[in-house]
Amino acid sequence: MTKSSARNIFIGGTLFFAAVFLILTYKSLSSETLSKRTHPENISDKVVWGKRIWERNACIDCHTLLGEGAYYAPELGNVIKRRGEAGVRAILKTDALQGWGTVRKMPKFNLSEKDIDGLVEFFKWVGRIDTNNWPPNEQG
Amino acid sequence: MTQCKYESQRVAYPYFLIAILLFAGQILFGLIIGAQYVWPDFLFPAIPFNIARMIHINLLVVWIIFGFMGSAYYLLPEEVEGEIYSTKLALIDCYLFLVGGIIAIAGYLFRWHDGREFLEQPTIIKIAIVIVVLLFIFNMIMTMVKGRKRTSISIVLLGGFLGLAVFYLFAFYKPANLTEDKFYWWWVVHLWVEGVWELIMASLLSFLIIKLTGIDREVAEKWLYIIIGLTLFTGIVGTGHHYYWIGTPAFWKTWGAWFSASEPLPFLAMVAFAFKMVRKRTREHPNRAAVLWTVGSAVMAFLGAGVWGFMHTLPKINYYTHGTQITASHGHLAFFGAYAMIVLAMISYAVPNIRKSGGFANQKAEILAFWTMVISMIFIAITLTGAGIAQAYLQRVVGLSYMETQGQIAIFYIVRLFFGLTFAAGLIIYIYDFFSSSKTA
Ligand code: HEM
Ligand code: HEM
């Protein structure tokens, strides 16, 4: 193989595989697929607010969400299933007052009633995403 | 031979200097979060884990990019046979990047941040980063236009930087639908480290191999195209190994598995290339430390990205290891082996030439630092792998809760912190050597 044929193979192959990837992307994010797997019609204002609070406090840099993030604190994609809505609400309320946790701790985030509502709705919506059956059990 | 051929190559020096100082900052914050795993109340609540972690990783990414830019400024004049278009712009850009970076890190300490992993930079900082990179690319293109030659190495390097800039733009897109959000988040993270950054790494590797072994450029550049071909043929569709469990269709379990399982190939090719060329060398380069870093980088990248990546990339395994300490072990070994070490290799090669220091008699400390850091990092990765296997088993097979599991595997975190400290010792030796008077004089 000469250098210029190696270069041509590189360019052609890259364009080809990029095209394959774009087709798969299109299939993954088509409104039909998204609505079947993620139920975007349930993304209410509260869910949107919850995501904002989630980001504003960088919860992802301690927790995982659908298995991505940091590994210092429990998975939260299925937290509603594990703790129940009332349980999660109680945890977040306690946190708003004094932080949460026994050994490792979560800082006190001063979450308002509206923030807690949003986070709970956000977790409820995330919990219904079709994740191909991940996590393996409710411990996350 | 041991001096810059072009005066403007020296503009790489402040980039390298800043890269090393930020590297030290990264490790300081790595030790802080490593210590918090052992003593959760350490520095809490003044610097909670999430803040220290974002600083650890943001400093990492920023110092690597400083290192890439410095490497490009060093390499370009020799490649294109002409001075850097504007060294003034290069310096202004360097300080703009530094000031932006410091503001961002200081801001994190005061809770001024956004909230997606690795992309915590507030929007204004993100815009500043884009400007810095575009100015850099402008300078690079003008240098190439004005130069007498355009080599494959310089073109591939430019392609890498263009890709870095283009994919970073997806950091600005934040859809409300979490699945879509995560989908494009990986276009920054995965398509960087398993795509365009590998183009940068491969061209730096080729440059170093040519300089250090004296082999024929035609041969090296053919290898370069083979390596980056393997990278993008596998790595683009390989993004699918992150699309198993985030709400994306099940067909990714097939596509992601096959393509990502082939992703070790470009790293294998880099190892083959490095060893083959060193064996066929036509000159005995006096800078032994640079040879060590260069070959070491290819080997460690293969280990961290290729072997450790392959270990958890198939869906049947990833189902249990997804988001555990296994991920962290791979992240460390791959980032260090591929990107930290290739930058350190460029520094090791370039800085003596920039300083016109001549002799290489005194490289004992640098080589000691090399082995200390490399061996420490291997042990950090092995320890975290142990932690991850135990975690996946206890939490996902036995069914203990997350916090109970963490209690059971506490010993691993103590050992990890120990090797974190030995890593830091290696870095201290490195920095001491870098600034020691016998070298800077
Ligand atoms: C003193 C040595 C170091 C210590 C103690 C340390 C510690 C840590 C800790 C505790 C985390 C957070 C893991 C979690 O979320 O639970 C982390 C993340 C990370 N560190 Fe380090 N680190 C060190 C050195 C390094 C080096 C040298 C690199 C690369 C050059 C690096 C790259 C990373 C990366 C990429 C992540 C994110 C991992 C992921 O998301 O999976 N660290 N580190
Ligand atoms: C130098 C190249 C590479 C670097 C720097 C790198 C770095 C990383 C980092 C930092 C993460 C964690 C991301 C997060 O926080 O969620 C990650 C995840 C992952 N990497 Fe790599 N990687 C590289 C190459 C590879 C290769 C070649 C493979 C496959 C053969 C691979 C397979 C994976 C997989 C499967 C995950 C997801 C882990 C999980 O499910 O939690 N990586 N990588």
Ligand SMILES: [Fe+2]
């Ligand atoms: Fe990946």
